[in-house]
Amino acid sequence: xxxxxxxxxxxxxxxxxxxxxxxxxxxxxxxxxxxxxxxxxxxxxxxxxxxxxxxxxxxxxxxxxxxxxxxxxxxxxxxxxxxxxxxxxxxxxxxxxxxxxxxxxxxxxxxxxxxxxxxxxxxxxxxxxxxxxxxxxxxxxxxxxxxxxxxxxxxxxxxxxxxxxxxxxxxxxxxxxxxxxxxxxxxxxxxxxxxx
Numbered sequence: 001x002x003x004x005x006x007x008x009x010x011x012x013x014x015x016x017x018x019x020x021x022x023x024x025x026x027x028x029x030x031x032x033x034x035x036x037x038x039x040x041x042x043x044x045x046x047x048x049x050x051x052x053x054x055x056x057x058x059x060x061x062x063x064x065x066x067x068x069x070x071x072x073x074x075x076x077x078x079x080x081x082x083x084x085x086x087x088x089x090x091x092x093x094x095x096x097x098x099x100x101x102x103x104x105x106x107x108x109x110x111x112x113x114x115x116x117x118x119x120x121x122x123x124x125x126x127x128x129x130x131x132x133x134x135x136x137x138x139x140x141x142x143x144x145x146x147x148x149x150x151x152x153x154x155x156x157x158x159x160x161x162x163x164x165x166x167x168x169x170x171x172x173x174x175x176x177x178x179x180x181x182x183x184x185x186x187x188x189x190x191x192x193x194x195x196x
Contacts, residue, residue: 005070013060024053027071031078038082038153039089048085052078079150086153134184142177145170 003011003022011019031052036045055077063073135143144163148154154162160170 006065009060009063009070012057020053020057023056023070023074027074028053030071031074034075034078035082038079038086041089041094044085044089048078048082052081055081083153134181137184138177138180139173141165141169141173142180145173146177146181149174 008019008023012023028049032045032049035048036042039045039048056074063070145159148159148162156167156170160167
């Protein structure tokens, strides 16, 4: 019977290169896929794949199974590194088809918003059923817009094109969906404070 991801992480923390190799085989395709969706460049995605697994090895001691699965932790690292790399590449004019000023404005807004959103998701992981119910309460457009924006790195214009909507509608879905999640998180925190 193959080792669980959690067992492999423990072995990686103890310096087991074989365990690291098994984790790499399990998740390399997924990590590269997320990296490519965000970076949209095969070489950059390959570089990020290596960076992520170096980070996994270096940060393995920070993995906390009470906050989620190894898969989620790896994908969270991947997403954060890919978004950071995309911002860096954009600032260096790597994506020549983008209007740099607009991208920097979006990046400065999304940095704090994305951090708050991901922190909220991490906090809610302890209550996966609650998180799932929150997402199900969003409209399909809101779910798709938030997913494409945060987890695949698309701009509002790219999301609008992909969903066949106007950029204004896409922004509307984004802000309304995010606001609904914030209200749910605030209500959940208020309940926890009252309980304690």
